[in-house]
Amino acid sequence: MKRLSIAPRTPDWHAVRAESWTASAAAMLCARENAELLRDAAAKKGVTLDIAPLLKVGLDTFFENTPWSNWAEKVGRIPRFAGNEHTARGHDNEERVLQVFEQEQMFMVEREVTALSSEHPWLLASFDAMAPASSDTSVSAPNGFPVEAKCPAFQSRKKLFDAKKAGGLYISGLPYYWCQVQHQILVAEAPYGWFVAAGVEVNEKTGKEEVVFPVMEKVPRDDAFLKAYVAIAKFYFEEYIDSFIEPPMLPSDHRLLDLLAEKAAFDKAIAEADHDTAVDLYLSALRQEEAAAERRKELEAKVVAAATAMRAEGSDVVLLADRLQVTYSSTKSVSWQKVAKELVKVAGLPEIPPAVLSACENKARESVKVKEVA
Known part of the structure; x- marks a missing residue:
């Protein structure tokens, strides 16, 4: 791979990403509707794309990203994704997750590496980190091993653990991350990549945020997937992105x-x-x-x-x-108002003392309600 001497999230970094195909968009090509659309578009031009390995990933959609919306963002037809609370949480806690990984694996990783593929120079990867080749001398990894660090919300973390319980990899619970790591493995010319995920929650005793339930696993290279992935990515990139030609719309x-x-x-x-x-x-x-x-x-x-x-x-x-x-589930809840009234009866009081009610009041907050007037 060819390393680039540019700092992440700078104008130069955004510029090279705009003219390349990146790991963060890899899953878009694997979503069923998108893959089928590109397969049919390629067939009209005499190009055969095998999308079966892509469909095995099991993605019906990738947050409604499509070949057209990806192209439209790159050429400025629609606003770029500005991020949300989930991406902000991931970025803010990435370093914490990497530090836990280093402590557990007992080796240091190189942060924020951006590189182009030597074989496919239009493929770009912005690695959260790279583990050194010396961390595993049993295999050949001339550029080291990519490390993808995530801090997903609770429900997403549950999907990771459910996937592991079902006998798969943790990462298979969130398959769009699997696509991303495969792209990084390809650029890094590595036999596997690291997927590291954890939650960050406030410790009730100390009041401080802590990394909880860390997941660390090696994601093996899938050559059958990568062969199909490179073919469809090459067609999409050359036909639409690099040529500034509008893709079909869904x-x-x-x-x-x-x-x-x-x-x-x-x-x-x-x-x-x-x-x-x-x-x-x-x-x-x-x-x-x-x-x-x-x-x-x-x-x-x-x-x-x-x-x-x-x-x-x-x-x-x-x-x-x-x-x-x-x-299906059965739940019970406790009405604390009823508890208070029952305790008042047990204590032989006629009503809840005003001082108790006052002490339990929440701070007044202004509410806003919008209502149509007939």
Whole structure:
């Protein structure tokens, strides 16, 4: 691989990422609808793409990223993804996770390495870290081993542990990370890469944040996947990104454009104090949301009915089409208001003392409610 002497998140770093194919977008090519679209587009040009190894990853979607939306971001047609609470949490805690990895493995890693593939110079990887080749002399890794550090939310961490319990790798619980690590392994010319994930939670006793439930595993190189991946990535990159040619659009792309146009119209109305237009747009969105919620409720009831008909005695989980899980559980809750009233009776008091109520009051907070006036 060819190392680049550029600092992460600088203008030069963003520039080289804009003109390359990166690991963070690898899973987009493996989502079923996207892979099928590119396979069909390639076939029209006489190019055969084998997408079977990509579909084995099991991704139906990659957060609604598509060939068109990826291209549109790169050429400035739509706003770039600005991040969210999940990406911010990962970035803020990456160093903590890496330090735990170093302590556990007893070797140091090199932080934030950016490199291009020697064989495919349009492939770029921005590694969180690289473990030294000397950390495992039983295999050949001339450039070391990529280390991907993540700090997923609780529900995502649960998927990791569920995957391990099912007999797979932890990372298979979040397959888009697996695609990312395979891309990094390819660029690094390594036989495997490290996947490191952990939570960061506040210790109730000390009040300090701590790394909890760390996961560290070697992700082996999958050459069958990488062969198919390089072929589809090469077609997509050369045909659309490098040539500045617009890819075919999916229905979700048209919905995205409609949403962006609506947002722009709303922002313009607010900025110009055109409250009639702003209110019309708001109420229209409200109606659509209510209709979608009602539709979802109707469909969910039918899904639950179908799952209940399939449910085996004693089972708490039913899986439909290997993609939709219905879980049954029984829960109890405690009403602390009722507890207080019962304790007052036991104490022989006529009512809860005002001083107790005052001590238990929360600080007053202003609330805002938006309501349509008929």
